[in-house]
Amino acid sequence: MNFLFFQLILAIGLCLFGGWLFVSNWSRTRYLLDTPTSKVSSAAQGYVELAGILLDLSSPNLFGPLTGKPCQWWRYRIEEYSSDAKGRRWRVIEKGTSEGWLCLSDGSGECLIDPHGAMVLPARREVWTGNQRHPQGTISGSGSWLGLIGLGKQYRYIEERLHTGEPLYAIGDFRTLGGEQGFDLQAAKGRVVREWKGDFAGLLRRFDGDGNGRLDEAEWRLVHLAAQLEAEDRHRQRASLPLQHRLAQPDAALPFVLSSHGQEVLAKRFFWQALGGAVLCLAGALLMAWVLGVRHW
Known part of the structure; x- marks a missing residue:
């Protein structure tokens, strides 16, 4: 057995x-x-x-x-x-x-x-x-x-x-x-804003002009404008890099x-x-x- x-x-x-x-x-x-x-x-x-x-x-x-x-x-x-x-x-x-x-x-x-x-x-x-x-x-x-x-x-x-x-x-x-070619400005700007929101205290220091501890509508417009400029700058930097293929x-x-x-x-x-x-x-x-x-x- x-x-x-x-x-x-x-x-x-x-x-x-x-x-x-x-x-x-x-x-x-x-x-x-x-x-x-x-x-x-x-x-x-x-x-x-x-x-x-x-x-x-x-x-x-x-x-x-x-x-x-x-x-x-x-x-x-x-x-x-x-x-x-x-x-x-x-x-x-x-x-x-x-x-x-x-x-x-x-x-x-x-x-x-x-x-x-x-x-x-x-x-x-x-x-x-x-x-x-x-x-x-x-x-x-x-x-x-x-x-x-x-x-x-x-x-x-x-x-x-x-x-x-x-x-x-x-x-x-x-x-x-x-050598980045395709560029979605709105998506790139959104990523920058989300990144900045991760450090909200730093965001307030940069954009809370009246010092009341919150961002009003005008200040949020400044945030989005700055994020757009940042996204465009990052895109230019990546686009200037030589292509590198990896496996x-x-x-x-x-x-x-x-x-x-x-x-x-x-x-x-x-x-x-x-x-x-x-x-x-x-x-x-x-x-x-x-x-x-x-x-x-």
């Missing part, structure tokens, strides 16, 4: 995990295929897909922490081969990811990218082993496997990188700052993906992962049906 109960728990776990894997990866596949590729210079504000070349932006220059190779983004992981109650396995003992911004150019313009929260899938991935916690010198292929037979500790090093000049695919939330993590539960692989490669990858999730979910459902049939539930 206990074994059947364990099988039932396993079946439920397979169903839930497989279902989650299917839904999340199928959603990514559809978003990648259904979102048209935009040009940086003409992209709409909001969720967009871009494709271009990764430019050199890092200052000071970035280097891979394990290989020392120059790059624009890196992610690394150090694993130790060890044994515990679960058996012998690779255990992560150190990892890290760079946080510097990236810059994509597609010929029509440049877009700064904040990689925080992104699923980054680089083409450059190096894996090797050694007998020291941190690798020294150059990469030595597969390294020494003496640690696996008890003659010393064994470590595995994994480093992924994005390099200048590589293709860069990006899908996320696109915003343009500076970042979307607010909604939308995929945020950066990769040196193209859309088709990524969509195919997510499709097969979704298919794998569907198979796991189906296997869990069949196992559950079998267990329930054995128990006659």
Whole structure:
């Protein structure tokens, strides 16, 4: 009975995990295929897909922490081969990811990218082993496997990188700052008035000419005139700023993906992962049906 109960728990776990894997990866596949590729210079504000070349932006220059190779983004992981109650396995003992911004150019313009929260899938991935916690010198292929037979500790090093000049695919939330074009004077004036009302004591000091502790109709007209002038001045300042395009993590539960692989490669990858999730979910459902049939539930 206990074994059947364990099988039932396993079946439920397979169903839930497989279902989650299917839904999340199928959603990514559809978003990648259904979102048209935009040009940086003409992209709409909001969720967009871009494709271009990764430019050199890092200052000071970035280097891979394990290989020392120059790059624009890196992610690394150090694993130790060890044994515990679960058996012998690779255990992560150190990892890290760079946080510097990236810059994509597609010929029509440049877009700064904040990689925080992104699923980054680089083409450059190096894996090797050694007998020291941190690798020294150059990469030595597969390294020494003496640690696996008890003659010393064994470590595995994994480093992924994005390099200048590589293709860069990006899908996320696109915003343009500076160079303000459209201007709604009444809405802008209203925002200024609401901002000033947040400090009503300061508003009285500026516009309560008779000092009676309140603003009469004439004084409110002065407030609105001053707010209009302030709104126009702010608009002129923003309009004078150069355009700056930015891509970042979307607010909604939308995929945020950066990769040196193209859309088709990524969509195919997510499709097969979704298919794998569907198979796991189906296997869990069949196992559950079998267990329930054995128990006659």
